[in-house]
Amino acid sequence: MLFSTLFIAFCRSSHFPSHELHMDSGVRRLVVDVTDVSDERDVAYAFVRREYAFEGVTEEDIDGTTLYPRGPFIVCTVCSLREFIEQFPFLGKRELSVIANKHAIEFRSRLTIRMRMDALRRHACVPSCGQILYKFRALDRPRTKVTFVPTQDEPRDYLDELVELRQKEKMWSRAHRRRQHGGEIVIDQSVEYPPIRSFEDKSEIIQQWQAAMNPEKLTRGVCAVCI
Amino acid sequence: MLCVFEDCLLYDVTPNEQMLRLLRNECLPVKSLPTTYNLQLYHCAILQPRGMRSLDSIADLRMCSKCQSALTKKNPVLPKDAIANFQYYGISELPDEVKEAILTASPFEVMLVALCRATVITHHYQSKSLRGRLPDEVSQRFNRGNIAILPQDPGALRSILPPAIDDIEGSVCVVFAGGKFTPTKETLKRFPPVLVSKRKVKCIIDWLIANNEWYKSHGVTFSAENLETLVDSDGDSGVLRGIQIHHLPNEGTADDGGSVNWDKVAEELVMENVAYMQGDQSHRSRQVMKATALAHALQHKPFLVNRSGSTLVNDDSPCLLSALFPHLDPWGIGGFNHPARSGESRISLERQVKNLLRQVDSPFESDSLFSFICWNIIQKRAVSNNTTFSISSARHHSLVEDLIKNAGAVHTLAEKFERNADTKAETQEEKHAVQLFHELSMVTKNLQGSNGYKLCRRNEIRSLMRMYGTPAFFITLNPHDLSSVLVAHYGNIPADKWRSMSSYERAVFVAAHPGAAARAFDAQVQAFLDIVVGFRRGIGLFGKCEAYYATVEAQGRGTLHTHMMLWIERNPNPERLRRMMHADPVFQENVLSWLEDLIKCELPGETEVQSTEVEKP
Numbered sequence: 001m002l003f004s005t006l007f008i009a010f011c012r013s014s015h016f017p018s019h020e021l022h023m024d025s026g027v028r029r030l031v032v033d034v035t036d037v038s039d040e041r042d043v044a045y046a047f048v049r050r051e052y053a054f055e056g057v058t059e060e061d062i063d064g065t066t067l068y069p070r071g072p073f074i075v076c077t078v079c080s081l082r083e084f085i086e087q088f089p090f091l092g093k094r095e096l097s098v099i100a101n102k103h104a105i106e107f108r109s110r111l112t113i114r115m116r117m118d119a120l121r122r123h124a125c126v127p128s129c130g131q132i133l134y135k136f137r138a139l140d141r142p143r144t145k146v147t148f149v150p151t152q153d154e155p156r157d158y159l160d161e162l163v164e165l166r167q168k169e170k171m172w173s174r175a176h177r178r179r180q181h182g183g184e185i186v187i188d189q190s191v192e193y194p195p196i197r198s199f200e201d202k203s204e205i206i207q208q209w210q211a212a213m214n215p216e217k218l219t220r221g222v223c224a225v226c227i
Numbered sequence: 228m229l230c231v232f233e234d235c236l237l238y239d240v241t242p243n244e245q246m247l248r249l250l251r252n253e254c255l256p257v258k259s260l261p262t263t264y265n266l267q268l269y270h271c272a273i274l275q276p277r278g279m280r281s282l283d284s285i286a287d288l289r290m291c292s293k294c295q296s297a298l299t300k301k302n303p304v305l306p307k308d309a310i311a312n313f314q315y316y317g318i319s320e321l322p323d324e325v326k327e328a329i330l331t332a333s334p335f336e337v338m339l340v341a342l343c344r345a346t347v348i349t350h351h352y353q354s355k356s357l358r359g360r361l362p363d364e365v366s367q368r369f370n371r372g373n374i375a376i377l378p379q380d381p382g383a384l385r386s387i388l389p390p391a392i393d394d395i396e397g398s399v400c401v402v403f404a405g406g407k408f409t410p411t412k413e414t415l416k417r418f419p420p421v422l423v424s425k426r427k428v429k430c431i432i433d434w435l436i437a438n439n440e441w442y443k444s445h446g447v448t449f450s451a452e453n454l455e456t457l458v459d460s461d462g463d464s465g466v467l468r469g470i471q472i473h474h475l476p477n478e479g480t481a482d483d484g485g486s487v488n489w490d491k492v493a494e495e496l497v498m499e500n501v502a503y504m505q506g507d508q509s510h511r512s513r514q515v516m517k518a519t520a521l522a523h524a525l526q527h528k529p530f531l532v533n534r535s536g537s538t539l540v541n542d543d544s545p546c547l548l549s550a551l552f553p554h555l556d557p558w559g560i561g562g563f564n565h566p567a568r569s570g571e572s573r574i575s576l577e578r579q580v581k582n583l584l585r586q587v588d589s590p591f592e593s594d595s596l597f598s599f600i601c602w603n604i605i606q607k608r609a610v611s612n613n614t615t616f617s618i619s620s621a622r623h624h625s626l627v628e629d630l631i632k633n634a635g636a637v638h639t640l641a642e643k644f645e646r647n648a649d650t651k652a653e654t655q656e657e658k659h660a661v662q663l664f665h666e667l668s669m670v671t672k673n674l675q676g677s678n679g680y681k682l683c684r685r686n687e688i689r690s691l692m693r694m695y696g697t698p699a700f701f702i703t704l705n706p707h708d709l710s711s712v713l714v715a716h717y718g719n720i721p722a723d724k725w726r727s728m729s730s731y732e733r734a735v736f737v738a739a740h741p742g743a744a745a746r747a748f749d750a751q752v753q754a755f756l757d758i759v760v761g762f763r764r765g766i767g768l769f770g771k772c773e774a775y776y777a778t779v780e781a782q783g784r785g786t787l788h789t790h791m792m793l794w795i796e797r798n799p800n801p802e803r804l805r806r807m808m809h810a811d812p813v814f815q816e817n818v819l820s821w822l823e824d825l826i827k828c829e830l831p832g833e834t835e836v837q838s839t840e841v842e843k844p
Contacts, residue, residue: 192797193770193798193799194770194818194822195766195770195771195796196820196824197768197824201768212754213751213754215712215715215716215722218713220716220719221237221278222237222277222278222289223237223275223278223289223291223294224274224275224278224288224289224290225250225275225278225288225290225294225298225306225309226291226294226306226309226310227582
């Protein structure tokens with residue numbers, strides 16, 4: 001599993017463009033600039049996954065007092081949107097739509113989370129996407145169970161999927177089924193219907209029932225603690 | 228006072244000091260602490276002696292999975308359902324005389340020692356079962372009505388027990404139904420169930436004043452004068468003065484009851500507590516309430532009314548349990564919403580009621596009013612939380628305008644309705660206002676039993692039909708409680724004793740232990756789903772079950788039964804099934820033999836109808 005990192009600039013003033021964090025797949029460790037020579041830092045994706053929740057995207061100035069280490073927020077940029085989406089899987093429909101809006105992508109409400117993620121993974125940023133800052137808020141309790149991200153298939157074009165979805169819904173529509181069933185009836189011989197049970201099967205069910213209901217096996221006890 | 232589990236679901240846990248310290252309750256009075264085991268050795272932990280391996284030495288404790296996981300995890304916590312979490316009542320620690328008085332107290336005596344009452348109580352004595360009906364003692368009867376918790380004595384009398392005769396008058400009524408004699412006041416003096424013992428009442432009140440936290444904090448005092456006035460007797464026991472006695476005679480009743488052996492009658496009589504409050508659920512009364520509420524709002528009247536004088540006791544009051552049921556919580560240590568419960572161990576009233584009713588030999592289960600009153604409180608809360616008004620979307624804006632325009636007519640109509648619920652709208656404006664009421668409908672989708680709730684359940688079934696098609700089977704499962712040894716199992720009596728009981732005795736046992744009957748029913752239905760239907764367990768008797776939907780109902784005697792719909796994999800809808808059967812004779816033959824194999828009109832080997840009538844010996 002890839003331990004890529006977010007390249008994050010810890011912004012400590014309201015003039016964030018010169019203090020931004022950077023997320024870059026090439027960086028695999030958290031770098032803390034103790035000497036404060038540079039405003040740019042980078043941090044592992046694993047760290048952000050564990051410690052932070054996505055708050056939103058911004059292009060405006062941020063009050064430095066709310067940012068790390070004085071406040072609960074960090075802001076960062078990403079080199080690769082695809083990598084960010086793959087490495088930070090805690091994004092819901094709303095968050096994905098917010099990110100998509102900044103990249104001039106418009107989602108329809110029926111798109112699933114995976115479709116939205118695929119659309120963003122396939123997106124190639126253009127200059128008009130601009131400098132987008134991703135804002136994260138520190139979690140009250142770090143995530144302890146999620147340290148790895150699942151391997152994902154190649155992203156599919158969500159427009160193609162939408163067409164497939166429509167066709168599938170059409171196939172399952174009541175009108176279509178009615179038309180289908182109104183025609184020649186073809187009995188599928190492979191279908192086990194009606195499911196007639198043999199005498200042995202029924203005997204087994206009766207035995208199981210008798211075993212479950214046998215009062216001699218029902219022994220009772222008392223919990224010493226609860227009411 | 229314990230909740231039982233199947234033995235296989237209990238774990239042996241070796242207690243450590245940290246665990247036992249969690250199970251302490253520092254708020255309990257010292258006198259109420261259990262003496263049935265070595266308390267000091269167990270670090271003052273409040274435990275259930277029957278779940279302990281040893282009472283005199285530190286040994287393993289039997290625990291259910293929830294308690295075990297809560298107490299043995301890395302950072303152990305007090306289980307919410309623990310008796311140490313203010314669900315210990317210390318009945319066994321009462322002095323013998325008080326215990327005897329409390330356990331044998333009649334409803335009349337409890338009423339005299341309680342701080343407040345929730346209902347107007349009628350005691351209904353039926354001396355003879357009606358023809359063709361089961362004896363009443365074998366029926367689980369139900370009450371209908373709304374409870375409101377009334378202080379026993381408004382104003383100055385609030386802190387004096389027993390209450391004065393003025394407070395009792397009109398609140399207790401005894402109805403005798405049937406019989407060939409008319410009970411008189413003199414003859415009732417020989418009828419034990421309606422007699423009140425001065426000694427018992429005094430004993431209980433004195434003890435409660437001295438030991439019950441809530442009685443102490445309310446400054447309750449005992450009034451010997453009130454007691455003497457209330458009980459119509461020179462000796463210890465007598466009839467309560469101020470109670471109303473009614474008789475519903477049979478035809479030809481002429482005897483005044485003077486020659487009747489009342490002790491013998493008392494043995495045969497069935498007493499049933501009927502609780503009621505004023506108010507009804509008719510459409511007409513809803514209309515009146517709606518009109519009043521709308522008129523109130525349109526006149527910009529405040530929603531909080533500040534009144535002087537006596538007010539109803541709040542349902543959330545921590546003293547509620549002890550004030551209403553001093554015989555169930557005599558120490559006043561296990562109230563609902565106890566203020567000393569810390570945040571994480573706080574439990575809802577519903578959960579505590581459930582816990583109390585789940586106990587084996589629970590005094591809460593056998594109390595005639597506890598379930599009724601608690602259920603009513605829960606229902607009233609559900610009404611408050613779930614009620615919404617609904618109008619069609621097309622009328623969202625215009626309805627408000629119309630209401631404001633017709634505010635005067637609404638107010639007039641509300642006043643008319645208050646005077647007479649049968650009033651009809653006369654003017655055009657009033658008719659328009661009535662039309663507005665019809666458009667404003669009340670929705671209570673999460674309130675059990677309401678129309679909105681039923682509609683939601685129907686919609687769930689429709690969703691399943693949309694998903695899985697037509698259900699294949701409609702099953703009614705009606706387990707016979709009188710012949711099920713599971714009732715004995717959950718009622719905590721040996722199976723041998725159950726087998727030796729007559730049908731009548733079993734019926735009386737079931738009526739007295741509705742909780743055991745309900746748990747036995749649940750076990751049977753669950754086993755039916757797991758074993759016979761095989762839901763999520765492969766192929767069952769009916770085939771592979773994709774989904775099921777079941778509702779539970781109670782029939783006349785109180786026995787539970789369930790109606791269930793089953794969706795079987797690959798079951799076609801009726802139209803398609805008909806076509807398939809029409810097209811293929813072999814398939815048709817298979818379907819018919821499958822149905823005949825599953826659906827029977829009699830039990831195997833039985834051809835005669837068996838009588839299930841329960842007759843009193």
